[in-house]
Amino acid sequence: MKIISSWSFKNKDCTIDAEFIETGARDAGFAKFYDQKIRPAALEFEKIRLKYRKDFLIWMPIATIASVIVWIAFFYVEKSSFQTNYGDKDNQYLFGFCCIISAGFFYMPYRAWSQFKSKIKSGLFVHIFNFFQFSFDPEGKSADRWALPRFNILPYYDNFTSQDLVLGKYKNVDLGFSELRATVETRDFKGRKNIKQVFQGAVVIFDFNKNFKGHTLVKDDKGFLGNMIQKTSHSDDFGNLSRVELEDLEFEKTFQVFSSDQIEARYLLTTSFMERLKKLSSYFESKKVEASFHKGSLLLIFHDSKNLFEPNSLFKKMDVAGECRKVIEQISLLFDIVDILKIDERTRL
């Protein structure tokens, strides 16, 4: 039986129509929750969207016109300085000054958009995660608690920023999600400092506390030479892992598997696990997904994934039910992974 929640609200400022249809055990009871918790919040956010859209529409033309004036002035001054023999350095300073002024003008419309995103994150998505008894911290800075380098799957980094930290539990398995940007500091031959981004995307961690003892890596297939370089250039631990050749040719085309335990690798990498992994990758709109099983924990990394838990646009009415559905599907797939890997309980029938 499908349970439908529907409601409609109209006033002079905004219009909201929404419907949430329960489709299975995973979202059972959500329609009621939606009516009680999401509905009032969504209505408020639609009003906020209209307010920030108004701010944006006021500030954007002002910023554009002001910037155009600044740049016309810059070119005029530059032209006259050419005639009056001003130094190149003065022009460089002026150019930098104009850039800063222009950026300053665009700060106001940018602020309208970022404040709107922040309000949606801290309000609407928190409610959705609360349904699953998950916590959601949009400013979540605590991804370092997971000691990610031990998984040997992220490129070497010496600094990172994280956001959208989701924490929860499912069938006694601790689950965590975060968006992450990892960087490494390099120096050129003149000793100047450069910050290079080595990873941007989403990470998901499952802490099973037991079940597997070895280390298994599912890496993106980079071709014969690429894989050799990848393996030799990585840390010692990765270098000690041996290649696992799986029977699934489709999977072998996409991934390379390395493990300290050949049997355990085959035990973990079942067909259903691989299917869920590919599906998750498409949900996260990621260019590639990689996985690392390490001493009872699993880390999934989604390279260049889309920013999740954010509204799409200031100019479109939010599809609240659609956003709820998307988050539920993502969480559902994470739960599927737990079910597949919950080795002490699975039946494999």
Add this chain to the structure above:
Amino acid sequence: MSGNLILIIAILAAFYFWYTIIISRRNKALEALAGVDVQLQNRLELIPNILTIAKKFMEHEEKIFTEVTKLREQLSQNYDSKNPEELKKHLELAAELSQKMNNFMVRAENYPELKSSQNMLQAQQSYNEVEAQIAASRRFYNSAVASLRNSIQIFPGNIIAAIAQVKTMPLYEATEAAKKPVDAKNFL
């Protein structure tokens, strides 16, 4: 003269290289076989518990109890892992036992009291876990045997294998009966 010598050294080096590949692949296959045996042993240790729990409820299923017990006894006996014939027989017995146990589990479904027994549920969970481990170790074993076969069946691997007395190893395959879908009518 020196050219001939270089050619002979190169051929000998190539033969030696091939020989090391064959030996390392055989050792890998034996290692994989040891992994299979560990899991088969786990299953053998689990089966008496399952039979003991089920016996109280499945009094009219004497035949399958006897078959499983007999196969278990046969499988418990030692075998020479370097003798392909003995190994083949050992793996066939393992596959047959797996098939019989699957039939047994399907029959157990007909006994609601047994099905709901907490002990049986736990035993079934452990059994499924062991079966999953057997499947994983079998995949590793078959992959290692396939590599070994490639190295000893392609010329000059066949000559080197004959000199080194390395024999091919059988694949661990499911029995013909196990490949067929289970027909529930047979168990009703």
